[in-house]
Amino acid sequence: MTLFWRIFSLNAAVLAVATVGLLLGPVTVSTPVVLTEAVVLIGGLAAMLVANAVLLRIGLAPLARLTRTMTTIDLLKPGTRLPVTGRAGIAALIRAFNAMLDRLETERATSAARALSAQEAERKRVAQELHDEIGQTLTAVLLELKRVADQSPPPVRDQLRQVQETTRNSLDEIRRIARRLRPxxxxxxxxxxxxxxxxxxxxxxxxxxxxxxxxxxxxxxxxxxxxxxxxxxxxxxxxxxxxxxxxxxxxxxxxxxxxxxxxxxxxxxxxxxxxxxxxxxxxxxxxxxxxxxxxxxxxxxxxxxxxxxxx
Incomplete structure (x- = not known):
């Protein structure tokens, strides 16, 4: 039985019981309505509403659990699954939701693997270029600065030594970055x-x-x-x-x-x-x-x- 027919059957059963109670019971309605008759009718209506609410709460409880899970699910924390409870349509919905989670987690893991693999390859390429090209260029600059400093007068030589130290620190920083990109x-x-x-x-x-x-x-x-x-x-x-x-x-x-x-x-x-x-x-x-x-x-x-x- 589908969810629609289950809810319809519950409501129909409550109304049928109320109708039979009115037909077979001693309750009558006068014109104008007597206070005792109004009290009986209001009490019967309240009883029907309470019975209907209780039955619907029991029948729709699995859907409430499914809703809570859907609002809190995190694919980065896999393994969360709902127990298959309820009947017919609700159980089928929970099974479909669990199957959807299986598929989404598998697809996310696959796509993440491709993305991270590409990221590692890019890190390796950038680290290689930093080490081979920029690193070698700065090394050549250091050697040239040393040659010029050795041939310069003392005031200029001191300034060139400072430039050498700054260039050497930059080279060390580039090497450190390259090591972190690709150890x-x-x-x-x-x-x-x-x-x-x-x-x-x-x-x-x-x-x-x-x-x-x-x-x-x-x-x-x-x-x-x-x-x-x-x-x-x-x-x-x-x-x-x-x-x-x-x-x-x-x-x-x-x-x-x-x-x-x-x-x-x-x-x-x-x-x-x-x-x-x-x-x-x-x-x-x-x-x-x-x-x-x-x-x-x-x-x-x-x-x-x-x-x-x-x-």
Whole structure:
């Protein structure tokens, strides 16, 4: 029976019972209406309305759950499904909604994988150009400045030395940007060395980053290592930019057959602010490898970001 006929049947049943009660009962209506008759009619009407409301609430309860789920669903937090309850049309609607979520999550994961793959390729290209072209150009400028400075009188030589120092700082900054765009240490020395270099880079004035990397980590694929590195990078970037923290910790340890990455800080915490692009990016990367990402307040304040990867 469809939802329409179910609601129609409920209303028809209530009206039929009321009609039979009027026909077979001792109640009559006078002209003008007597007070006792009015009280009986109003009481009967109230009873019909209450019975109708209760029956409809029971019958439409699965639709209310479906509505709440539809307004709060987040494809970046997969796995939310409604239990198939109710009859006929309502059960079919819930099954169709769950199937739609399956399809949307699959399509989003596929499109996100293509987008992030293209993003990594673009990062690699830009990093290569920064290193090979701009880096080499600045290196040539440094050599030329040194040659000119060696042949210049002392006042000009001092100014050229300052220009050399500024150019050298710019070259170091370009190399740092290139490393962040495409960490060569990750490809050459592995995840552990890359995370050590990352924590050292973020251990700047005002922020101390501790690391705890387990010695018994399982063998991980290149995609998993890249996602772990990018999540750690984004997590520490958020700490440095937004958390107002003095201490942070990066923890990578074995958990069963998989690994868990945690980034904790003693900053101001997430509060009631909505998730920004950085956390959304981490969630999309987690979906690529079927990992679970949680962002929650830390046990002693601050923020606790956890990425669990299962094999």
């Amino acid at each position: 060569g240490v990750l490809e050459e020395l592995g995840l552990t060395s890359a995370l050590r270099a990352l924590t050292t880079e973020f251990s700047t004035a005002g922020l101390a980053v501790q690391r705890q990397i387990g010695p018994d980590l399982p063998t991980l694929s290149e995609d998993v290592e890249l996602v772990l590195y990018r999540v750690a990078q984004e997590g520490l970037t958020n700490v440095a930019r937004h958390a107002d923290a003095r201490h942070a910790a990066l923890i990578l340890r074995r958990e069963g057959d998989g690994v868990e990455l945690r980034i904790r800080d003693d900053g101001r915490g997430v509060g009631t602010a909505s998730e920004g692009a950085g956390i959304h990016g981490m969630r999309e990367r987690a979906l690529l490898i079927g990992a679970a990402l949680t962002v929650a307040p830390g046990p002693e304040g601050g923020t606790d970001v956890s990425l669990r990867v299962t094999r």
